[in-house]
Amino acid sequence: MDATGPINVYNECPQPEGRWTFAVRLYNTATGAVEELRPHRPNEVGIYFCGVTVYDYCHIGHARSIIVFDTLRRFLEYRGFKVRFIQNFTDVDDKIILRARREGRKSSEVAERFIKQYFEDFDRLNVKHADVFPRATEHIGDMIRIIEGLLASGHAYITSTGVYFDVSKFPRYGQVSRRAISELRAGARVEPDPTKRGPLDFALWKFSEEDPSWDSPWGRGRPGWHIECSAMALKYLGEVDIHGGGEDLIFPHHENEAAQSEAYTGRRFARLWMHVGLVQLAGEKMSKSIGNIVPIHEALKRWDPNTIRIFCLMTHYRKKQEFSEEALQQAENMWRNLEDASWSLISADGGDGGVPDEIVKAAREEFHNFIKALSLDFNTPLALQAALRLARSIRRWTSYGALNRATAAALRDYWDPMLTILGLRLPRVSEEEKREIEALVRERAILRGRGEFSKADEIRLQLKRMGVELTDYGERTVWKKLST
Numbered sequence: 001m002d003a004t005g006p007i008n009v010y011n012e013c014p015q016p017e018g019r020w021t022f023a024v025r026l027y028n029t030a031t032g033a034v035e036e037l038r039p040h041r042p043n044e045v046g047i048y049f050c051g052v053t054v055y056d057y058c059h060i061g062h063a064r065s066i067i068v069f070d071t072l073r074r075f076l077e078y079r080g081f082k083v084r085f086i087q088n089f090t091d092v093d094d095k096i097i098l099r100a101r102r103e104g105r106k107s108s109e110v111a112e113r114f115i116k117q118y119f120e121d122f123d124r125l126n127v128k129h130a131d132v133f134p135r136a137t138e139h140i141g142d143m144i145r146i147i148e149g150l151l152a153s154g155h156a157y158i159t160s161t162g163v164y165f166d167v168s169k170f171p172r173y174g175q176v177s178r179r180a181i182s183e184l185r186a187g188a189r190v191e192p193d194p195t196k197r198g199p200l201d202f203a204l205w206k207f208s209e210e211d212p213s214w215d216s217p218w219g220r221g222r223p224g225w226h227i228e229c230s231a232m233a234l235k236y237l238g239e240v241d242i243h244g245g246g247e248d249l250i251f252p253h254h255e256n257e258a259a260q261s262e263a264y265t266g267r268r269f270a271r272l273w274m275h276v277g278l279v280q281l282a283g284e285k286m287s288k289s290i291g292n293i294v295p296i297h298e299a300l301k302r303w304d305p306n307t308i309r310i311f312c313l314m315t316h317y318r319k320k321q322e323f324s325e326e327a328l329q330q331a332e333n334m335w336r337n338l339e340d341a342s343w344s345l346i347s348a349d350g351g352d353g354g355v356p357d358e359i360v361k362a363a364r365e366e367f368h369n370f371i372k373a374l375s376l377d378f379n380t381p382l383a384l385q386a387a388l389r390l391a392r393s394i395r396r397w398t399s400y401g402a403l404n405r406a407t408a409a410a411l412r413d414y415w416d417p418m419l420t421i422l423g424l425r426l427p428r429v430s431e432e433e434k435r436e437i438e439a440l441v442r443e444r445a446i447l448r449g450r451g452e453f454s455k456a457d458e459i460r461l462q463l464k465r466m467g468v469e470l471t472d473y474g475e476r477t478v479w480k481k482l483s484t
Helices: 061-079 094-103 107-124 136-152 181-189 225-236 247-265 296-302 305-313 325-346 357-375 380-399 407-422 431-449 452-467
Strands: 025-028 033-036 042-050 082-088 156-158 162-165 200-206 221-223 240-246 268-276 279-281 468-473 476-481
Touching: 025 268, 025 431, 033 268, 033 431, 042 061, 042 225, 061 082, 061 107, 061 268, 061 279, 061 296, 061 305, 061 407, 082 225, 082 476, 094 107, 107 296, 136 156, 136 162, 136 200, 136 221, 136 225, 136 305, 162 247, 200 225, 200 247, 221 225, 225 247, 240 247, 247 268, 296 305, 305 380, 305 407, 325 380, 325 407, 325 476, 357 380, 431 452, 431 468, 431 476, 452 468
Parallel strands: 042 082, 042 240, 240 268
Antiparallel strands: 025 033, 156 162, 162 200, 200 221, 468 476
């Protein structure tokens, strides 16, 4: 185990003695109930997450949805599920085309620029890469095949402007949003087009000679937004166990996606629909169209990536969340407590004596609370509280001098999985660097014991130049590698 062990990304979590047997239960938007996760294949979960439309920078609203699903994926993997995670890029869209026109560029250039920025942002936020990042433009043939099937079955029709899905031919329309067609027709924003048979009918293919466009059996054009995700989800998963995204996608996007997919295949498209509440700024939805966004790359100039992750998890995923300086400061304080506890365990010394039963029992209880909270509708606020309680205990045991190497190692069997599941990451410290730091800390302790405080202070300054901060607890010193 290296100096930071499983706290670093992608390392496997250790499994404490005794596995927890709580069933994983999540709220299903389509039923309005919290249900046990029952995937199509035993111990395998297929997740399709609706990714971003790449015409602008990703913002904190995107970060929240993506971090919630990244944490869910980590949790399911810890629980023993093999997770196949698919997250698309919408790289053909009217908004991309409009931006390309304004900038005098090709749509593909605009999309490529913001896809590159996506990875820069979310790699810093320690988000695991999807198993596949399909792009809409790479799956035009798959979309055409689905549209052909929908036309053949009578679920779609052709007009002078494109090919449309006929909502009246699909009796279960409204199943994801749990609203009647009459209610949707009266209050929903729909695509205006006088050639459509019904106001809720939506475009599968839009005729256009303007690039980007592709040939099809019905005429040159480009796909509608909804058909893109159906094609990619069906291709890479076939049967979707969890389909998710922000709550603003429930209608029309996910409603339409479910309708056309089920009309095409004749079977249920997704077992469970999971949606994340929107991030608000001053009470309004954070949105590119409104212009009140906080881009991720700008937020990262001020806040540590771990702070942003905690901010995104400190409110239950189904609730709306207000973005504010106060909330980010609260998240930062939480991270500092977790960070200090982590380094207390990493820098533990004092031999390999016995491990007090009461300490291990307390750690096991908080880990139990942590897993239980995530298992019951993915309650990350409660899980964070369990981690913070254990962090306070670790710091208290450190101040009492109760953390020898053996005790710290026993606690890390519970602590490391918590931080790994939450996606929190400490700076990596090599074994060589750790030995150098610990040697300097020991030398400083000897100098302090002799009363040679000026020389001891010189070592503190030397460590500070190395990016290492010291905290003294009587005769015990905890060192911490600072993030750069």
